[in-house]
Amino acid sequence: MAGSWMHSVTDDGRLLSDVDLAAMLETGGDVWEYAEEAYGMVWFLAAAVSPAGGRTPKEWVEEARIRYREGIALSPGINGNLND
Numbered sequence: 288m289a290g291s292w293m294h295s296v297t298d299d300g301r302l303l304s305d306v307d308l309a310a311m312l313e314t315g316g317d318v319w320e321y322a323e324e325a326y327g328m329v330w331f332l333a334a335a336v337s338p339a340g341g342r343t344p345k346e347w348v349e350e351a352r353i354r355y356r357e358g359i360a361l362s363p364g365i366n367g368n369l370n371d
Contacts, residue, residue: 292324300363 294311295303303311312318329351333344340347351358359365 291320292328295321302362302365304366 295308297303302308312321329348330344333347333351336347337344342350
């Protein structure tokens with residue numbers, strides 16, 4: 288599955304550069320597989336934190352959408368650069 292999450296990140300969890308990611312997502316089907324997998328991961332994690340966090344999964348997803356740049360800052364890195 289060329290559009291899978293594992294094809295979009297390095298072994299240490301960094302998101303591939305835009306050029307490398309575009310090369311991995313060659314077709315519309317690859318893009319759909321990637322988006323579908325990421326979508327499922329987001330909702331799985333939102334449902335997992337929902338009971339302890341006092342919000343619905345939908346509320347967690349909206350919060351994550353609004354604050355996604357904070358999530359990027361917390362990640363191992365993006366575009367081939369490690370976050371400090």
